[in-house]
Amino acid sequence: MPAPNQKQPDEARIVASLASECQMPIGEMAALYEHERAELALGAHITNYLHIFATRKVLEALRRRGLGT
Secondary structure: OOOOOOOOOOHHHHHHHHHHHHOOOHHHHHHHHHHHHHHHHHOOOOOOOHHHHHHHHHHHHHHHHOOOO
16 A cells, blocks of 8 residues: 555556557557556555556557557
């Protein structure tokens, strides 16, 4: 759990940025991002950097599919 004084990442902004970068609909990117983030959160003890790892996993998955940048 993040510390109370730590600023939470703006997930809507992250998803919008990823969607723009990969030229995908925001809804599709949001679903992909949430799936990856939820998967990572299952085993996470420290959640401060989940958004970074989820972003990396999304981009990696899109590269494997041939859709990424």
